[in-house]
Amino acid sequence: MTTDRDWVVAAVRQYERPLLAYVRRLLPDGERGRDVVQDAFLQLCQQPRAELESRLAPWLFAVCRRRAIDILRKDHRMIATLDPVAEPPARGPEPTQTAETNDTTRVVLGHLAALPTDQNEAVRLRFQNHFSYREIAEVMGLSESHVGVLLHQAMKALRTKLPHLA
CATH class of the missing domain: 1.10.8 (Helicase, Ruva Protein; domain 3)
Known part of the structure; x- marks a missing residue:
């Protein structure tokens, strides 16, 4: 112990x-x-x-x-957008694959940053930190069902803007 x-x-x-x-x-x-x-x-x-x-x-x-x-x-500021995270390292050995991956990452992160703040935060907690709905609810001070709604709305918006990745 x-x-x-x-x-x-x-x-x-x-x-x-x-x-x-x-x-x-x-x-x-x-x-x-x-x-x-x-x-x-x-x-x-x-x-x-x-x-x-x-x-x-x-x-x-x-x-x-x-x-x-x-x-x-x-400071009398409001949270407007969350900064995109640094790009993950490219996994492909080909420079063209690396460029495509970086371009795709930039596009996805740009659309993620355009989401409402609460949706953006919920998506990041879910997919970057691998939190459960219950854990996200605890962090954000929401109900689990509200977290589900936020994630659903965010994923729906991202699928609309990024149909080629869905």
């Missing part, structure tokens, strides 16, 4: 990068984003391990989301 300290250190190792990537889409300032993630881990140190162990990832993402939104509200 690991100690609470070991558990927190393991959580930092596992979730720090995904949390930083997530917060970077919510806050334009990288320094503030790092502060948000650090605050989440400080809060984790004060929480009972038994209560969070089974739902650690959604709890951390929810803490970061709430803190980022608080910062945006204080």
